[in-house]
Amino acid sequence: MGSATARLSALALIGIAAPAVVVAALGYVSLRHWQSSAELLFREQARDVAVMAAQKVDMMLRLADEAFLDRLQTQLAAGDDSPAALDRLVDEAPLVRRLYLVDRGGRLRYPSAWREGDATVFEPAVRALPAGAWERGSKRRVVAGTPVCLAVLWTARREPVVAAYARDVETLRRDVLESSLGSLESPTILAVLDAAGGAVYSRAPLERAERVLAVDLGEALPDWRVAVYAPPGTAPRDVVRRQVMMFTGAFAGLLLMLGAGIVLCWRLLRRETEMARLKSDFVANVSHDLKTPLSVIRMFGETLELGRVPDEARRREYYRVITRESERLTRLIDNVLDFSRIEGGRRRYELVPTPVEPLVRDTLEAFAYPLEQQGFKVEVHVATDLPEVPMDADAIGQALANLVDNAVKYSGTERVIVLDARREGERLALSVTDRGVGIPPSEHGRIFEKFYRVGQSETQGRRGSGVGLALVRHVVRAHGGEVTVQSAPGRGSRFTLWLPLRER
Numbered sequence: 001m002g003s004a005t006a007r008l009s010a011l012a013l014i015g016i017a018a019p020a021v022v023v024a025a026l027g028y029v030s031l032r033h034w035q036s037s038a039e040l041l042f043r044e045q046a047r048d049v050a051v052m053a054a055q056k057v058d059m060m061l062r063l064a065d066e067a068f069l070d071r072l073q074t075q076l077a078a079g080d081d082s083p084a085a086l087d088r089l090v091d092e093a094p095l096v097r098r099l100y101l102v103d104r105g106g107r108l109r110y111p112s113a114w115r116e117g118d119a120t121v122f123e124p125a126v127r128a129l130p131a132g133a134w135e136r137g138s139k140r141r142v143v144a145g146t147p148v149c150l151a152v153l154w155t156a157r158r159e160p161v162v163a164a165y166a167r168d169v170e171t172l173r174r175d176v177l178e179s180s181l182g183s184l185e186s187p188t189i190l191a192v193l194d195a196a197g198g199a200v201y202s203r204a205p206l207e208r209a210e211r212v213l214a215v216d217l218g219e220a221l222p223d224w225r226v227a228v229y230a231p232p233g234t235a236p237r238d239v240v241r242r243q244v245m246m247f248t249g250a251f252a253g254l255l256l257m258l259g260a261g262i263v264l265c266w267r268l269l270r271r272e273t274e275m276a277r278l279k280s281d282f283v284a285n286v287s288h289d290l291k292t293p294l295s296v297i298r299m300f301g302e303t304l305e306l307g308r309v310p311d312e313a314r315r316r317e318y319y320r321v322i323t324r325e326s327e328r329l330t331r332l333i334d335n336v337l338d339f340s341r342i343e344g345g346r347r348r349y350e351l352v353p354t355p356v357e358p359l360v361r362d363t364l365e366a367f368a369y370p371l372e373q374q375g376f377k378v379e380v381h382v383a384t385d386l387p388e389v390p391m392d393a394d395a396i397g398q399a400l401a402n403l404v405d406n407a408v409k410y411s412g413t414e415r416v417i418v419l420d421a422r423r424e425g426e427r428l429a430l431s432v433t434d435r436g437v438g439i440p441p442s443e444h445g446r447i448f449e450k451f452y453r454v455g456q457s458e459t460q461g462r463r464g465s466g467v468g469l470a471l472v473r474h475v476v477r478a479h480g481g482e483v484t485v486q487s488a489p490g491r492g493s494r495f496t497l498w499l500p501l502r503e504r
């Protein structure tokens with residue numbers, strides 16, 4: 001059986017492991033595949049969003065610039081270029097932080113002086129204007145570096161001036177970037193980065209977000225860029241990693257369950273096989289146990305019938321043998337019948353207050369002859385303070401008889417049996433002690449299982465059905481009690497029935 005089940009389990013394991021490996025590999029490959037295409041798609045979408053955003057910002061900025069320059073041009077063309085009028089104009093245009101007007105000769109026309117540090121930025125920018133820029137008749141906007149915007153405008157006196165101005169970054173952020181990008185629908189985060197790469201604007205916090213790509217913003221802000229960020233955990237790689245984890249987890253769970261199923265099945269199978277073996281042993285043992293007393297009875301009966309026993313004392317002994325063997329037979333058959341009743345759930349117990357002493361004596365009485373025959377020394381201690389105990393006297397008597405029977409069966413050369421009935425708290429303790437072969441501690445739990453017999457009982461030539469102790473345990477449990485064993489190999493055994501003194 002061992003090698004067959006081992007082969008079966010190995011087969012089952014291979015049957016699971018092989019498809020599992022294939023499924024895992026396929027899953028991995030397809031996830032990788034999916035990841036790369038998802039990444040591609042994600043980048044494409046991000047680029048579209050970024051380009052669209054850049055165009056939008058560029059357009060809004062152009063419109064704002066045009067509007068301001070239009071007003072400035074109108075004012076200059078009308079000859080209204082007094083510093084006070086220009087101051088007002090700048091005040092009304094929040095996007096324009098500082099405005100300078102420079103004529104072709106490089107003279108500052110408005111305001112009267114450069115403000116702190118501006119000369120170093122604006123003057124070179126104006127000087128760098130291509131000569132052609134001054135010639136054209138229309139207004140021309142040139143951007144020289146992000147902070148500086150230059151446009152050639154024409155005055156009432158028909159001479160060109162360069163309007164150079166710096167944008168107010170805060171207004172730019174609020175009025176242009178936020179209003180143009182804030183409404184764009186996208187699961188990603190849009191941000192505008194300045195020349196140094198710092199985020200001037202972002203729709204959501206960028207910490208832990210992952211940069212997907214960045215595109216140039218456009219002519220209006222040449223050094224700036226629009227960047228797309230994936231919020232934490234939303235990049236395709238993260239999504240795939242999560243999927244892989246989920247997949248692996250589910251897969252591991254599945255394998256675990258399959259494994260547990262196999263182990264369970266295997267154990268069940270083993271139990272069943274073991275049970276089948278125990279049952280067939282049981283049948284063989286019971287048949288043998290039935291046959292022995294029967295043949296003894298028959299032999300003695302026939303001898304008596306033939307009148308071959310002249311001696312009266314002999315005859316009486318033969319009668320006693322016949323009675324004893326019939327008792328044994330009855331006990332055996334009772335055991336088997338009760339056992340089958342218990343198995344079928346049909347065994348009923350009737351608990352009646354019963355004195356303990358007579359029960360113990362009656363039970364021993366049935367063994368008087370074999371005990372005497374085999375030279376057993378029997379001690380009985382029944383405490384005097386015992387009340388009547390609620391019990392099914394037949395059942396408890398049978399349980400006690402089984403214990404005595406075992407004590408006889410499993411005794412070696414030291415033939416002593418002690419029966420002891422005492423009160424322990426709210427319970428009656430009924431012990432049967434022998435000095436026989438004993439039971440190894442590892443078997444203490446199993447001997448009460450049905451059909452179970454300690455391995456060596458067979459080899460020691462003691463037949464038995466293996467249902468005796470199972471029956472004992474069932475009986476005491478039905479009384480709300482318990483049976484315990486203290487035993488060690490070679491040191492004898494002590495079985496104790498514990499019965500509650502009061503019915504529950």
Ligand code: ADP
Pocket residue numbers: 402406407410434436437438439447448452453454455457463464465466467468469470492493
């Ligand atoms: P059996 O018919 O084999 O005696 P039981 O259910 O009465 O079946 O007992 C189960 C096993 O417990 C026995 O096979 C024996 O190995 C062990 N056993 C029971 N009583 C004793 C005892 N008094 N001393 C040693 N072993 C015992």
